[in-house]
Amino acid sequence: MDIIVCVKHVPETAEAEIKIDATGKAIEKTGLVFDINEWDDYALEEAVRIKEKSGGTVTAITVGPEDTDSTLRKCLARGADKAMRLTDPKFQGSDSYAIAKILQSTIKGLSFDLILTGALAGDDGYTMVGPILAELLGIQHATMVKKIEFDDGVAKVNRELEGGLEEKTEVKMPAVLSIQTGINEPRYVSIMGIRKAMKKEIKVLGLADIGLSESEVGETGSWIKVEKIFVPPAEKQAEFIKGSPEEVTTKIAEILKSRGLI
Amino acid sequence: MTEIFVLAEHRQGQIRDITFEMLTKGKELAEKTNTDLTAVLLGKDVKEHAKTISEYAKKVFLVEDAKLENFNSEAYQKVLSNLTKEHKPLLTMIGHTSFGVDLAPSLAAALKLPLATDCIDLAFEGETLVITRQMYGGKVNVKAKVRKSESYIVTVRQAAFAAQKPNISGETMEVSSPLTEETTEKRFIEYVSPPPGGVDITAAEVLVGIGRGIKDESNMPMVEELAKALGGVLACSRPIVDKGWLSTDRQVGSSGKTVKPKLYIALGISGAFQHVLGMKNSDLIIAVNKDSNAPIFSFADYGVVDDLFKIAPALKDKIQELKG
Ligand SMILES: Cc1cc2nc3c(=O)[nH]c(=O)nc-3n(C[C@H](O)[C@H](O)[C@H](O)COP(=O)(O)OP(=O)(O)OC[C@H]3O[C@@H](n4cnc5c(N)ncnc54)[C@H](O)[C@@H]3O)c2cc1C
């Protein structure tokens, strides 16, 4: 089976201090560590597992500047056979709709049986690229996928619903499946894998190569235009307990005691 | 006069909360934009639901068809495309749920209408739709303009708006289903329930919730001891279940359990909305996180900005000491 995996290179922000930049429309990116989007990590692993079982190829594709190569190299080291990067200054300001159009115009010329994306990108979290890509390609999709089985031209997937419930749904192939975390356990990269990956070629394409017009990408080709970003107003503000671990835990113990919890 | 559509969401005979939350916000938007609020209900044998929903909206479009019995984005998209083309609603609101994220993006792309997802607030400035949403796991909010259009589509975050029952008795209008042949490319098969778990975290009075800050499976005994000292049970955020360190029945949040213990101690949990949704109504919340800007601190009663590996063992010792 030939599988295309869409991956995004995103900053890790869970533990980092976030600063809003001078434009007020984005965060300060310098100093942040970038890596493959968490959901895409699971999507790539799933693709490699399918390939290992039934043969075929895995191609990783990203839309982003040159430094996204580190994410593509990681994909190659983990078992992807080919990598493509879509880079053009005109892509700047693209939201997930414009990204989906860029991906579609590239992928439509490739041969594939399956496309995997992450359920969402951990940075701006639009949760839309997979199904839009499917619609533009004229094929089916399923999102929030936690299990995939193949059966005679269809993919039988478990979709995650709320509260731990799942639904089993069948989609005709080729299809786009958006992968939810926990579907597998992504493997570690071996030193050998990294060495091999360094030698592989990354194919780079720009706007002129994919047959889209300038107005279809970037800010003009997008649905969403960011006006400003800001720190969320707190629903309530925690009272901070300060001091040494001894002082802090003494205070917590007092609170618990006063509430009859110990 | 144009209208605002709210797509009703229901599953296994239950109307889901998000429906009433959207109807409440939809009513406010309809009043402000001088439009009508219309609920759109698709299903099979759902007249009872139509009755309930008609108490929240001026009009209910009811489309009944055996092919709409269970959610299926292919069938739903066909019906909604037809209704949207015919009525040109100013706005269509869909839940940012597993159901909504499977439907809204492809619907929007097919209709070439702009979509804004996971909105926590919505307003019209003139004819432009302005939305608020979050980025970076809830660390920042974004205010954005949606590309100008006659008709917009949004998905709305769960629990972003409080549901209120207005004094309306709306009219239900049956619309015939446009679905002719069986949907062919996508088919619902069945619901799969999670395996019954060994521990019921929803029944525990004290929960120690652990998150990715725990770093490694080898650190689990340390927090288990703390939970034990407190007479409580371990719960966790999603990454801990994804890694297989705790079983699914311990997960708190939108795709896990909703809990309301007397005490919830969050250790190394950032406070992403999907987690918070499951625990924010706990009686007392104490959060320990080394990042003073972690969103969890805007839901906690008490916060400790420190290393959990210092605080958790010290707290365990302190409790044991007090218990003697
Ligand atoms: C459809 C969907 C459903 C989801 N459902 C759920 C759900 O039900 N439940 C859920 O929890 N998540 C759910 N998620 C995932 C959610 O979006 C977050 O990714 C997740 O909650 C993050 O978990 P975390 O806080 O443990 O990890 P992170 O966000 O990585 O945060 C780790 C935190 O630990 C802190 N930390 C690190 N080291 C230390 C230390 N030594 N001492 C103190 N603090 C430390 C960091 O500062 C950081 O704040 C869902 C996501 C999606 C898309």
Ligand SMILES: Nc1ncnc2c1ncn2[C@@H]1O[C@H](COP(=O)(O)O)[C@@H](O)[C@H]1O
């Ligand atoms: N710039 C990008 N390049 C390649 N794939 C992307 C890009 N942005 C998003 N995706 C894919 O689309 C998924 C969903 O992203 P989003 O809809 O932006 O939340 C991600 O998990 C990726 O698989």
